[in-house]
Structure formats: structure tokens, C-alpha cells
Amino acid sequence: MLLDVEELHVRYGRTHAVRGVSLSLNEGEVVTVLGANGAGKSSLLRALAGVVRPAAGRIRFGKEEVTHAAAPDRVRRGLVLVPEGRQILVSLTVHENLQMGAYCRTDADVGRDFAAIYDRFPNLAGRRDMPASVLSGGEQQMLAISRALLARPRLMMLDEPSLGLSPLLVARLFDLIGALNRDGLAILLVEQNTGMALRAASRGYVMELGRVVLDGPADALADNDALAAAYLGAH
Known part of the structure; x- marks a missing residue:
């Protein structure tokens, strides 16, 4: 297992942005994290990257625990974030x-x-x-x-990579994600375009109000009409 997250919590003052999230990702796998705006997806990635300090929980990357490692140390180990808004x-x-x-x-x-x-x-x-x-x-x-x-990177985390792009450029972006994965790169993808994200990934997690409310194979999530209506919006 490349990434193993257990009961992760992130707080900003009184705001409890991530509430006991657990997830995993294997070498060479594409996993997507889905949910509405404000679900805590970006806060999760920022905690994994070391940009914010978790309030509780454990993060293992490869064979090492990195829960309290500084962001540059995580980059050196191969845990790299492409942030929302490109920066x-x-x-x-x-x-x-x-x-x-x-x-x-x-x-x-x-x-x-x-x-x-x-x-x-x-x-x-x-x-x-x-x-x-x-x-x-x-x-x-x-x-x-x-x-x-x-x-x-051994694991690239992508936070809303298609934001603001035309449909043609979104298609090219996901072609690139597929090519990078075929080269062996593991990817953790946060993406509002749920249809494209689920086609690119093997598994997915759905977040609501800081918690994981559902997870499973990407094709099962894509076929879950109740899920789409409740958490993701129309495909």
C-alpha cells in the first residue's frame, strides 16, 4: 500500500473541515475523492501534503509515517500536490x-x-x-x-485540475492523467467533473461535511443514481 490514512481530522479554529477520514491508495492506482463544494476535499489534500497540520489521525506513505513531516520532506519522499488554482x-x-x-x-x-x-x-x-x-x-x-x-512523485495529488477549462481541454487533461498513470504514477484526484473522474479512477470516496459517506469501485459509484442526486449533482 502506498498511502494509508486513518481517522484524519483537520480543524481551522472552530471549523471542523475533515472529520475522521480514512482512505488508502495502492502503487500505480488512480483514486478519486468526490463531493460537493465545502465537503472537505481540498482540506484533506492539504493535510496529506503537509500544508496544514492534522488535528488528529495518522498518515502513512510507503513504509513511513509522515503525519508530522514537513511539506518539503513529503515532496522529497514523492508525495506531491498540484493545488487548486494551479498557483x-x-x-x-x-x-x-x-x-x-x-x-x-x-x-x-x-x-x-x-x-x-x-x-x-x-x-x-x-x-x-x-x-x-x-x-x-x-x-x-x-x-x-x-x-x-x-x-x-510516487503519488501526485490533483486538486480540481479541470477547473476553468473548456471541454476540449478537459478531455486533453484526462488523456494526460491516463498517460501518466500508464507510466506507473499513482494519482489521488479531487475533481468536480464526476463523470470524467470516475472513468479515470479504479475506486472512489465520496465526502460530505468532512466525512467519507461512501466508497467503492468507480463503476459502482458511477451507476449509483441516488448517490449522484444526493452528493454529486447530475453527471
């Missing part, structure tokens, strides 16, 4: 943004990985020396994912 640095160039993803690395393969990113994303290669502000929304999302890839 690229628009005043820096495309290449400088990518360098931020590799800041923890000291190995000799960094140059080869940069070349692989530019080969996969020729639009980024053509704008490598331009400010990231010139990129379209879709290109900015590809930059955010590329930045995460340069950290050499």
Missing part, C-alpha cells in the same frame, strides 16, 4: 516555474527530466523564456502538472 508564479518564466518543482533534487537526471517535459509539452518549450502570465488556462495547468512531475 504558478506568473512573474517568473515558464522555465523558472519548472525549476521550482525540482528544488529538492540534487541528482544528475534533472536535465534529462526537463528535456522530457519540454518534449511532452511543446507549447511550454516554445514559451520557456516567457513569463508564465502569457500562458492560457490550459497551458498553466500543464505547467503546474509539469512542475509537480519534476519533483519525481
Whole structure:
């Protein structure tokens, strides 16, 4: 098992955002976390990434407990978050943004990985020396994912990656998610586009008001009309 989360709680003052969530993810697996806005999905990912400190619970990544590990330590272990809203640095160039993803690395393969990113994303290669502000929304999302890839993740957590993208770009994004997974990358996906998310994933968890209220195989969740009406909205 790559990720094992037990009874995780996240609080912001009096707000109890995540309430006893337990979930797991295996090597090479795509798992999605679904739910309405305010369900606690982003708070869950932020706690897994070390951006916020859990109030209680346990997080194991690989063979190590990382519940109290700092965010950079989790990145070094291969637990990497692509945050909601991309959070690229628009005043820096495309290449400088990518360098931020590799800041923890000291190995000799960094140059080869940069070349692989530019080969996969020729639009980024053509704008490598331009400010990231010139990129379209879709290109900015590809930059955010590329930045995460340069950290050499074992598990990439994606928080609302299709937000603000056109249907065509959403389709391309999920093609990329599938390709990365076929290359062996495990993915934990938070996504409002429930139909696409369930097609991409093998399993899913549904959150409501900070709790997991349902989990199971993705195809079973996709066929659950009562679930869709109660928690997810129309597909």
C-alpha cells in the first residue's frame, strides 16, 4: 500500500473541515475523492501534503509515517500536490516555474527530466523564456502538472485540475492523467467533473461535511443514481 490514512481530522479554529477520514491508495492506482463544494476535499489534500497540520489521525506513505513531516520532506519522499488554482508564479518564466518543482533534487537526471517535459509539452518549450502570465488556462495547468512531475512523485495529488477549462481541454487533461498513470504514477484526484473522474479512477470516496459517506469501485459509484442526486449533482 502506498498511502494509508486513518481517522484524519483537520480543524481551522472552530471549523471542523475533515472529520475522521480514512482512505488508502495502492502503487500505480488512480483514486478519486468526490463531493460537493465545502465537503472537505481540498482540506484533506492539504493535510496529506503537509500544508496544514492534522488535528488528529495518522498518515502513512510507503513504509513511513509522515503525519508530522514537513511539506518539503513529503515532496522529497514523492508525495506531491498540484493545488487548486494551479498557483504558478506568473512573474517568473515558464522555465523558472519548472525549476521550482525540482528544488529538492540534487541528482544528475534533472536535465534529462526537463528535456522530457519540454518534449511532452511543446507549447511550454516554445514559451520557456516567457513569463508564465502569457500562458492560457490550459497551458498553466500543464505547467503546474509539469512542475509537480519534476519533483519525481510516487503519488501526485490533483486538486480540481479541470477547473476553468473548456471541454476540449478537459478531455486533453484526462488523456494526460491516463498517460501518466500508464507510466506507473499513482494519482489521488479531487475533481468536480464526476463523470470524467470516475472513468479515470479504479475506486472512489465520496465526502460530505468532512466525512467519507461512501466508497467503492468507480463503476459502482458511477451507476449509483441516488448517490449522484444526493452528493454529486447530475453527471
